[in-house]
Amino acid sequence: xxxxxxxxxxxxxxxxxxxxxxxxxxxxxxxxxxxxxxxxxxxxxxxxxxxxxxxxxxxxxxxxxxxxxxxxxxxxxxxxxxxxxxxxxxxxxxxxxxxxxxxxxxxxxxxxxxxxxxxxxxxxxxxxxxxxxxxxxxxxxxxxxxxxxxxx
Amino acid sequence: xxxxxxxxxxxxxxxxxxxxxxxxxxxxxxxxxxxxxxxxxxxxxxxxxxxxxxxxxxxxxxxxxxxxxxxxxxxxxxxxxxxxxxxxxxxxxxxxxxxxxxxxxxxxxxxxxxxxxxxxxxxxxxxxxxxxxxxxxxxxxxxxxxxxxxxx
Amino acid sequence: xxxxxxxxxxxxxxxxxxxxxxxxxxxxxxxxxxxxxxxxxxxxxxxxxxxxxxxxxxxxxxxxxxxxxxxxxxxxxxxxxxxxxxxxxxxxxxxxxxxxxxxxxxxxxxxxxxxxxxxxxxxxxxxxxxxxxxxxxxxxxxxxxxxxxxxx
Amino acid sequence: xxxxxxxxxxxxxxxxxxxxxxxxxxxxxxxxxxxxxxxxxxxxxxxxxxxxxxxxxxxxxxxxxxxxxxxxxxxxxxxxxxxxxxxxxxxxxxxxxxxxxxxxxxxxxxxxxxxxxxxxxxxxxxxxxxxxxxxxxxxxxxxxxxxxxxxx
Amino acid sequence: xxxxxxxxxxxxxxxxxxxxxxxxxxxxxxxxxxxxxxxxxxxxxxxxxxxxxxxxxxxxxxxxxxxxxxxxxxxxxxxxxxxxxxxxxxxxxxxxxxxxxxxxxxxxxxxxxxxxxxxxxxxxxxxxxxxxxxxxxxxxxxxxxxxxxxxx
Numbered sequence: 001x002x003x004x005x006x007x008x009x010x011x012x013x014x015x016x017x018x019x020x021x022x023x024x025x026x027x028x029x030x031x032x033x034x035x036x037x038x039x040x041x042x043x044x045x046x047x048x049x050x051x052x053x054x055x056x057x058x059x060x061x062x063x064x065x066x067x068x069x070x071x072x073x074x075x076x077x078x079x080x081x082x083x084x085x086x087x088x089x090x091x092x093x094x095x096x097x098x099x100x101x102x103x104x105x106x107x108x109x110x111x112x113x114x115x116x117x118x119x120x121x122x123x124x125x126x127x128x129x130x131x132x133x134x135x136x137x138x139x140x141x142x143x144x145x146x147x148x149x150x151x152x
Numbered sequence: 153x154x155x156x157x158x159x160x161x162x163x164x165x166x167x168x169x170x171x172x173x174x175x176x177x178x179x180x181x182x183x184x185x186x187x188x189x190x191x192x193x194x195x196x197x198x199x200x201x202x203x204x205x206x207x208x209x210x211x212x213x214x215x216x217x218x219x220x221x222x223x224x225x226x227x228x229x230x231x232x233x234x235x236x237x238x239x240x241x242x243x244x245x246x247x248x249x250x251x252x253x254x255x256x257x258x259x260x261x262x263x264x265x266x267x268x269x270x271x272x273x274x275x276x277x278x279x280x281x282x283x284x285x286x287x288x289x290x291x292x293x294x295x296x297x298x299x300x301x302x303x304x
Numbered sequence: 305x306x307x308x309x310x311x312x313x314x315x316x317x318x319x320x321x322x323x324x325x326x327x328x329x330x331x332x333x334x335x336x337x338x339x340x341x342x343x344x345x346x347x348x349x350x351x352x353x354x355x356x357x358x359x360x361x362x363x364x365x366x367x368x369x370x371x372x373x374x375x376x377x378x379x380x381x382x383x384x385x386x387x388x389x390x391x392x393x394x395x396x397x398x399x400x401x402x403x404x405x406x407x408x409x410x411x412x413x414x415x416x417x418x419x420x421x422x423x424x425x426x427x428x429x430x431x432x433x434x435x436x437x438x439x440x441x442x443x444x445x446x447x448x449x450x451x452x453x454x455x456x
Numbered sequence: 457x458x459x460x461x462x463x464x465x466x467x468x469x470x471x472x473x474x475x476x477x478x479x480x481x482x483x484x485x486x487x488x489x490x491x492x493x494x495x496x497x498x499x500x501x502x503x504x505x506x507x508x509x510x511x512x513x514x515x516x517x518x519x520x521x522x523x524x525x526x527x528x529x530x531x532x533x534x535x536x537x538x539x540x541x542x543x544x545x546x547x548x549x550x551x552x553x554x555x556x557x558x559x560x561x562x563x564x565x566x567x568x569x570x571x572x573x574x575x576x577x578x579x580x581x582x583x584x585x586x587x588x589x590x591x592x593x594x595x596x597x598x599x600x601x602x603x604x605x606x607x608x
Numbered sequence: 609x610x611x612x613x614x615x616x617x618x619x620x621x622x623x624x625x626x627x628x629x630x631x632x633x634x635x636x637x638x639x640x641x642x643x644x645x646x647x648x649x650x651x652x653x654x655x656x657x658x659x660x661x662x663x664x665x666x667x668x669x670x671x672x673x674x675x676x677x678x679x680x681x682x683x684x685x686x687x688x689x690x691x692x693x694x695x696x697x698x699x700x701x702x703x704x705x706x707x708x709x710x711x712x713x714x715x716x717x718x719x720x721x722x723x724x725x726x727x728x729x730x731x732x733x734x735x736x737x738x739x740x741x742x743x744x745x746x747x748x749x750x751x752x753x754x755x756x757x758x759x760x
Contacts, residue, residue, distance in 0.1 A: 008745070008746075009741055009746070013758065014746035015746055016745050035738075036741065040686065041701070047697060075224055076690060077690070079231065079690070080691070082196070082229070083232070083690075085199075086196055089196065089200050089204065091193060091196055093193070105759040105760075133187040133189070138166035138168070139166075140162070140163070141161040148164060149164065150166070151164045151257040152258075230376075231380055234383070238387055278340070285341070286320075286337060288339070289315070289339040290311065293314055300316060302318070303317060303409040303413050383535065386496060386499050386500070386533070386536035387539065390500055394500070395492075395497060397497070398496060430492070437493070440491070441464070441470050442463065442471055443468075445466055445493065455561040455564060455565050534681070535688075538684060539688070541652035542651060542652055542688065545660065590642075593617055596618070597645065606622070607717050608714075
């Protein structure tokens, strides 16, 4: 199994390293890292990893800024990531942490770390343990924050 | 006939189970379930079911949150779901229940249950009884709420 | 010649019937009807008619509701309809009547009827009489309302 | 060389005629005209001209109305036009004049005429004189209005 | 190696020249320049360079205006640029400088120059030195402004 990890020089945290370290705890898949300048470079970078490097899955890691233009870039990147998946029939797990999700840098760092790690486990589960995801269906999972749980 | 059921661990209700139980009341199609982390993972999951598992139709089940970013994710997922259908020439019935459609959790649960069930019947009709849909054309059907009926 | 007519059970008027009756006044093309639950199911339904049923043109008929989510669904459906046309190199004439275009149901019914009929004639012209459209180029045609005419 | 000219019956000015007359002043390319009902019919019409009629380039001419829904339609049409170009590897020069760009009909007519003519020259340059465009790179060209010029 | 440089006559700075001069400082790749009228012509121009001229990477250079319609055009162009990359599996580095990012023309010129140059280096790194990008992952790089650095 091969996992592609795409991140950016724009982000303020080395998200790629966090993801790789976490994935290595759970599996021995080969990991290929690809760093691009910004968010909007992620879709094609992921597609190159899935198509040319024959990765089985990819992660797209980024930290959109707080300005309206950043929000729009994130939207464009997300559409590209969805479209890249449809063209390859493989998953790309998007991990975007918006700069304005936290009040201070310390909290932001923690959120980046936690969300990245939790999504790294999602990647492992999609590759090796799909039944675990089914078991958690509808349980209100939240990556980076407390899970909200199921309602009745 | 094969039906693909895609849902998420993000949702707060086990929508996949509700859909499967309802579909089984009306037909003997083989059902394949696929649970992904979030809404934006649904388009490719549905496409994998339609392409690789040769499902004849799929359901995409999710519960978008109430924040603006959740609305945007739902929009992105919807575009991906439409696009996945165009690439496969097969239907994906989207069942999204927005968290802010109801005032409390009890009502929300009921809405999820009712909308999922009513769309499960749409899936069965698209597969086995297309004439029933024609018969209901322009009759103001609403999934999850009272139908509004036709106007003259 | 074959014409595909797609409409929805969500609409409050039997738009498919209106379109079919009008088209039959002007030509003997074979007509295939396909009713789906909602607006967002129209793109793939039209594409199936154009691809698998080898229709030469299709109509996509719907009545978007008045809530913001309805507007967004209409936007998503429209993008899908445009995209389906690009993948098939065939026209899909979209006839959407928004519920909030009129003050009361009677006016709304009339608008649906008139716009559907006028677009049905556009469909016939695109199939049989392209020169009539050229003759009307830049004349301010409005389907469902009074034409606004040309400016000098 | 073949040039496709697509316009609409919705527009209030015969934009196709203006474009054709202007192009003929500068070259002897064969011109094929295609009129459709509205803006959203332009993407596939242009693609048909580029694919089936083997045009080398196309113009998409329209006059979006002033209502929010018109703006959205223009947005959808533009995305379709960009996408049609990517699928054909040929240019489609979009000439949209928004009804609310001018205060009165006389000014609007003049703007339509001027922008269409200036873009017709862009079409000719893209086909025959690409070096002229390079020569004008970064010079603040505006079609329909005074050029704004370069900044230092 | 071949690099495609696409810019516009709409921009107020000769962005193509700045990019080319900068790239030439760092490598001997063959450079092909392509100037189009406006932003929305960039996606297909880049795709033509990548597909037909077999460029290995492209730059899309533009200066969106300050009106809402300009913002929308930039959004549409960005989506097209992302999509062109997915269809070619090659990078297109987008360098957009919005007219309203600066208060005066002098500052704007400087920003255009600096952002274009910094992205030209990104292009060179993507082609020749991918390891440099990995080394800068998560370091808060900003093209045109001071880098913001990493957070802990």
